[in-house]
Amino acid sequence: MKIESKAVECILNGSPILKGVDLEAGEGELVGVIGPNGSGKSTLLKCIYRILQPTKGAIYLDGDLLGQYSYRESARRIAVVAQHNYYNFDFSVREVVLMGRAPHKRALDRDTAEDYSIVDEALDTVGMLKFAERSFSTLSGGEQQRVILARALAQQTPCLILDEPTNHLDIKYQLQLMDLVRGLNRTVITAVHDLNIAAMYCDRLYAVKNGKLVGCGSPRELLTPEFIRRVYEVDAQVIDDETGRLHILFHPHIWQQGVAR
Amino acid sequence: MGGQNKKEGLFRGTPVWVLTMVLLLAALFVSLLTAVTIGSTDIPIEDVYHVILYKIFGAGDPSYGEGNLFRAVWYLRLPRLVLAAGIGMGLAVCGVVMQAVVKNPLADPYVLGISSGASLGATLAILAGAGAVFGGNSIGFMAFLGAFGVSLLVVTLANMGGRANSVKLLLAGMAASSVCSAFSNFIVYTAHDREGIQTVTYWMMGSMAGATWEQDGAVLAVALMGLLFFWTQHRNLNLMLLGDESAITLGTDLHRWRQLYLLVSAAMVGFAVYAAGMIGFVGLVVPHVVRMLFGTDHKKLIPLCALSGAVFLVWADVACRVLIEGTELPIGILTSMIGAPVFIYLMSRKKYGFGGGD
Amino acid sequence: MKKAISLLLVLAMAVNLAACASEKNPAKDSAGGTSLAAESEQGQTEQQQGQSEQISPTEQVSQTEQPSAKDSHYPVTVTTYDFEGNEIQTTYEKAPEKVLCVYQGCVEIMIALELEGHVAASYGLDNPVKEEWEAGLSKMNYNEDVFAPDKETVLMMEPDLILSWGSIFSDKNLGDAAEWIANGTNTYISSNTRSGGHPRTLENEYADILNIGKIFDVEEKAQAIVDEMKDEIASVLSQTQGQDAPRVAIIEFLNDNITNYGASQLGGDMVTQLGGVLVEPEASSVGKEDLLELDPDVVFVVYMARTEGVEEEMRGKLVDDPAFSDLSAVKNGRVYTIMLGDMYASTVRSIDGIRTFAAGMYPELYE
Numbered sequence: 001m002k003i004e005s006k007a008v009e010c011i012l013n014g015s016p017i018l019k020g021v022d023l024e025a026g027e028g029e030l031v032g033v034i035g036p037n038g039s040g041k042s043t044l045l046k047c048i049y050r051i052l053q054p055t056k057g058a059i060y061l062d063g064d065l066l067g068q069y070s071y072r073e074s075a076r077r078i079a080v081v082a083q084h085n086y087y088n089f090d091f092s093v094r095e096v097v098l099m100g101r102a103p104h105k106r107a108l109d110r111d112t113a114e115d116y117s118i119v120d121e122a123l124d125t126v127g128m129l130k131f132a133e134r135s136f137s138t139l140s141g142g143e144q145q146r147v148i149l150a151r152a153l154a155q156q157t158p159c160l161i162l163d164e165p166t167n168h169l170d171i172k173y174q175l176q177l178m179d180l181v182r183g184l185n186r187t188v189i190t191a192v193h194d195l196n197i198a199a200m201y202c203d204r205l206y207a208v209k210n211g212k213l214v215g216c217g218s219p220r221e222l223l224t225p226e227f228i229r230r231v232y233e234v235d236a237q238v239i240d241d242e243t244g245r246l247h248i249l250f251h252p253h254i255w256q257q258g259v260a261r
Numbered sequence: 262m263g264g265q266n267k268k269e270g271l272f273r274g275t276p277v278w279v280l281t282m283v284l285l286l287a288a289l290f291v292s293l294l295t296a297v298t299i300g301s302t303d304i305p306i307e308d309v310y311h312v313i314l315y316k317i318f319g320a321g322d323p324s325y326g327e328g329n330l331f332r333a334v335w336y337l338r339l340p341r342l343v344l345a346a347g348i349g350m351g352l353a354v355c356g357v358v359m360q361a362v363v364k365n366p367l368a369d370p371y372v373l374g375i376s377s378g379a380s381l382g383a384t385l386a387i388l389a390g391a392g393a394v395f396g397g398n399s400i401g402f403m404a405f406l407g408a409f410g411v412s413l414l415v416v417t418l419a420n421m422g423g424r425a426n427s428v429k430l431l432l433a434g435m436a437a438s439s440v441c442s443a444f445s446n447f448i449v450y451t452a453h454d455r456e457g458i459q460t461v462t463y464w465m466m467g468s469m470a471g472a473t474w475e476q477d478g479a480v481l482a483v484a485l486m487g488l489l490f491f492w493t494q495h496r497n498l499n500l501m502l503l504g505d506e507s508a509i510t511l512g513t514d515l516h517r518w519r520q521l522y523l524l525v526s527a528a529m530v531g532f533a534v535y536a537a538g539m540i541g542f543v544g545l546v547v548p549h550v551v552r553m554l555f556g557t558d559h560k561k562l563i564p565l566c567a568l569s570g571a572v573f574l575v576w577a578d579v580a581c582r583v584l585i586e587g588t589e590l591p592i593g594i595l596t597s598m599i600g601a602p603v604f605i606y607l608m609s610r611k612k613y614g615f616g617g618g619d
Numbered sequence: 620m621k622k623a624i625s626l627l628l629v630l631a632m633a634v635n636l637a638a639c640a641s642e643k644n645p646a647k648d649s650a651g652g653t654s655l656a657a658e659s660e661q662g663q664t665e666q667q668q669g670q671s672e673q674i675s676p677t678e679q680v681s682q683t684e685q686p687s688a689k690d691s692h693y694p695v696t697v698t699t700y701d702f703e704g705n706e707i708q709t710t711y712e713k714a715p716e717k718v719l720c721v722y723q724g725c726v727e728i729m730i731a732l733e734l735e736g737h738v739a740a741s742y743g744l745d746n747p748v749k750e751e752w753e754a755g756l757s758k759m760n761y762n763e764d765v766f767a768p769d770k771e772t773v774l775m776m777e778p779d780l781i782l783s784w785g786s787i788f789s790d791k792n793l794g795d796a797a798e799w800i801a802n803g804t805n806t807y808i809s810s811n812t813r814s815g816g817h818p819r820t821l822e823n824e825y826a827d828i829l830n831i832g833k834i835f836d837v838e839e840k841a842q843a844i845v846d847e848m849k850d851e852i853a854s855v856l857s858q859t860q861g862q863d864a865p866r867v868a869i870i871e872f873l874n875d876n877i878t879n880y881g882a883s884q885l886g887g888d889m890v891t892q893l894g895g896v897l898v899e900p901e902a903s904s905v906g907k908e909d910l911l912e913l914d915p916d917v918v919f920v921v922y923m924a925r926t927e928g929v930e931e932e933m934r935g936k937l938v939d940d941p942a943f944s945d946l947s948a949v950k951n952g953r954v955y956t957i958m959l960g961d962m963y964a965s966t967v968r969s970i971d972g973i974r975t976f977a978a979g980m981y982p983e984l985y986e
Binding site for chain 2 (some may be wrong): 702703720762764765767768769770771772775777786789790791792794802878903951
């Protein structure tokens with residue numbers, strides 16, 4: 001499924017956060033949105049997954065205006081894994097993932113055997129099946145995030161949005177989650193904080209600064225030291241190694257004083 | 262903890278919670294049949310059952326169909342117990358629902374101004390004679406109007422200046438409560454009706470006395486309809502605990518549902534208050550206990566709370582009538598006396614929340 | 620499937636109970652207003668009871684003394700009121716023999732009229748009965764543990780008359796008076812406890828005493844008690860003819876407020892009938908400044924004699940308060956106390972109320 005945002009603007013509490021951003025994610029693409037904090041990355045994603053309304057511009061799903069879909073309908077097309085809030089409740093892992101089936105159920109519908117097998121499959125995909133009966137709140141941060149991903153998978157949507165889900169996770173879980181997502185072959189839009197992760201996993205990147213789009217392209221095209229300096233205001237070195245992988249090395253100020261390169 | 266623990270053997274594949282539900286239903290029937298033999302006077306058990314057999318099945322000695330023994334069993338004891346079951350059911354369900362609506366485990370069915378509204382209604386009826394046109398149970402009727410009216414007010418207030426969310430509802434509820442209390446106190450102060458004030462106080466303490474079969478019919482019907490309605494809303498109630506944002510990503514805008522649930526709950530609680538005054542702690546403690554045992558999934562929580570609440574209140578009513586010989590303790594006092602220590606125990610044992618954490 | 624079964628069970632229960640709900644409680648709808656049906660039904664039951672029950676010794680005595688009087692005395696019809704204050708007509712085929720009395724005045728009236736033998740049980744005294752009535756009380760099965768009985772206890776007691784205050788017939792208490800009457804138990808409430816904002820008067824107390832006399836066929840004794848009160852008042856009035864009417868206030872200290880007993884209260888009516896003038900006949904409460912401004916000649920401070928020393932305590936709230944040191948009544952030593960039970964639904968204690976008021980208003984009369 002293709003997602004497009006055209007000239008999306010958004011004003012929050014009186015200040016313009018997004019000042020007109022165009023973005024496109026095609027079928028099966030893993031698109032990353034990068035940029036410093038406060039640039040509007042999260043706001044853009046929130047407009048796409050409908051927590052916020054754009055004040056100008058529009059969002060399209062396969063060419064249709066997002067606003068004309070009901071929340072149920074858009075929830076069958078887009079699933080979200082957001083930064084995890086601490087849920088203080090006693091749901092089991094299976095119950096949490098089962099909630100992912102909600103967009104497909106009407107009020108009087110029962111949870112069918114099919115629902116349960118979809119849930120189990122999703123848990124299996126994220127490697128949490130044996131935790132199914134455990135209480136959600138007893139899991140570690142990384143495990144919880146995987147369960148939320150499983151919930152998003154149980155929604156069975158063609159598109160997935162990740163709103164900085166790896167922020168508080170150990171590196172092991174960050175990579176684990178991104179590996180999983182990469183293997184899904186769905187349209188994915190993810191906000192990324194870490195440029196190396198962006199380079200490792202994303203097909204294309206959009207860079208947002210001060211609410212405006214400042215660059216777009218594949219990681220190799222976009223991530224040059226000049227670009228990084230412009231957007232992030234830091235010095236960096238970009239290495240393209242023999243295996244074709246990109247590595248970004250940051251050079252903090254103190255290195256540049258005194259010590260020879 | 263939680264989940265679908267399946268039992269082997271005879272009940273293969275049946276989840277534990279369903280079995281518990283059936284057991285609780287049986288326990289409710291047994292409780293009713295046992296509790297009816299207990300009262301402030303000693304009536305022989307066989308006589309009690311003779312009356313019931315005659316009245317329901319038309320079997321046995323017709324002399325059991327009249328006289329003071331008959332009246333004591335059929336018009337005093339049994340209607341109260343049935344009313345207690347209905348109210349226990351309604352309050353427990355509303356407790357669960359309100360806890361989800363305000364996303365706060367400290368909520369009870371009377372939060373968001375319902376108790377102050379009911380109080381104001383009752384005070385107006387007793388001290389100012391309002392609602393006398395409604396005859397019979399004018400106090401109850403005014404209490405119902407008060408409860409429901411205030412929740413409408415709360416919904417309106419919370420929607421001012423933007424959409425209502427849990428926090429705004431809570432704040433509006435607090436504001437409405439304060440206003441109602443102020444008015445109530447003003448009326449009490451200016452009325453200078455010593456007996457009237459006492460009547461208001463006792464009425465607010467809650468009592469099943471004066472239960473009639475007509476009242477029971479109304480209360481039960483409302484409680485059952487409410488129970489069934491909220492049972493079908495289990496998904497939304499689960500989503501409410503996740504928060505508005507997660508709920509939208511899962512396809513539901515909770516904004517209007519929250520208000521609908523508040524109004525339906527206010528109506529149910531209003532009926533309960535109409536019939537029996539204010540009975541606290543049932544709606545607060547029963548959901549917590551059931552959550553501790555079965556988790557937070559509202560699909561199980563709603564029916565289990567309903568049945569547990571019903572059984573609990575039936576026995577509370579019995580206790581009210583026998584604890585002090587010859588007279589009756591207002592049931593609201595009893596539920597508070599039991600509920601408060603249980604609540605404190607729960608708070609100390611479990612992490613403060615919807616039961617999360619082991 | 621399981622859910623469906625449980626739903627069905629629950630629905631079955633509801634249907635069953637709905638069927639029961641269509642059953643109406645007999646005579647429940649005849650609340651308030653006269654019910655001729657209730658009258659005749661009640662008449663029949665009374666007759667049946669009369670034939671099967673033993674007649675108490677007191678009745679037997681009056682029977683042999685005045686057989687013709689008994690024959691012509693009953694049936695009698697008496698007007699009383701229900702919880703909401705509507706009139707109800709009750710009929711008595713004979714003197715009730717299993718009376719339930721609740722609250723002070725209702726208990727004491729039975730003793731004063733020597734009707735202890737008719738009482739099945741009594742409850743609810745605020746303060747000890749007068750010494751001369753103690754012997755009578757001991758025959759009345761007084762329950763010290765419970766202040767007022769619950770409905771089931773009363774039902775199983777099967778009284779033929781409930782004598783109490785209007786409040787006892789609330790939904791939460793003994794329930795609708797009309798229902799009791801229809802089922803064979805007559806009711807009588809102290810007329811000054813009738814709800815609906817009616818003024819509390821001495822006339823009502825007289826009416827109650829006379830009505831009880833009528834119900835139990837002891838009209839002469841009842842009339843004597845009423846006459847004593849009327850004579851006392853007449854005597855006071857004739858002896859104080861031509862004097863200026865004393866300006867009186869009747870107050871009670873309740874929490875932080877001062878309750879005022881006005882013209883529509885029994886105490887106020889007593890004062891008025893004794894030739895006094897209430898400084899504040901309307902308001903239900905009075906502030907300290909108001910009292911100072913009104914400056915009555917005489918002040919009566921009401922107290923409830925539940926514990927020792929309460930009387931002095933209440934009096935002290937007026938005389939020991941520096942704010943009131945300029946009040947004429949305080950300066951002239953015209954502050955008196957009066958027991959609530961002597962001026963609130965006081966039946967046979969009304970005479971004491973009258974005397975206390977008279978003595979306070981006209982101290983020279985009683986020296």
